[in-house]
Amino acid sequence: MQDRPSPPADTGPSPEELLVAVGRRQDRAAFAALFGHFAPRVKSYLRRLGCEAGAADELVQEVMLLVWRRAETYDPAAASAATWVFTIARNKRIDVLRREQRPEIDPNDPLLVPEPVESAQQRVESRQETGRLRAALKELPPEQADMLRMAYFEDKPHSVISAEQGIPLGTVKSRLRLAMDRLRKVLRDPS
Secondary structure, three states, X not given: OOOOOOOOOOOOOOHHHHHHHHHXXXXXXXXXXXXXXXXXXXXXXXXXXXXXXXHHHXXXXXXXXXXXXXXXXXOXXXXXXXXXXXXXXXXXXXXXXXXXXXXXXXXXXXXXXXXXXXXXXXXXXXXXXXXXXXXXXXXOOHHHHHHHHHHHHOOOOHHHHHHHHOOOHHXXXXXXXXXXXXXXXXXXXXX
């Protein structure tokens, strides 16, 4: 007996032909064949990209749904069916990663809460307080006023003030303490 080569198996339509049939005629049988061919491959691809099994299953469903909806845009001259389907899968995976990396908005975030509207009374009191502070600053000896300006308005560390003024660090701290004490006394006594 001679070995005869087996007859070639009927491979059926190619994925490209199936995709064109889905795009032109919404052929459900062609889509079922595409799904059977690509779904396990796409899942395997997504798992290699780091998707968990459940998430990969969901993404496969979304990818194949997009294949069904966008099949009419497929151009066999531009890419193979596999390239087209796996590009959709890659893009869906990127979309998921972007959603995961986007932080949730916290409605209680202080930056999202509007500043309370200041009443007229509060504005008047605030202006009066600012006026009293300015007047109190003018009454300070110049060396204390300079220390306050550098430490609190220019936000300089005490050591930098000491170096710039050529005075000991202890003197800087003493002048600041004296200036703050005087300001507290003036601001406590509104007369």
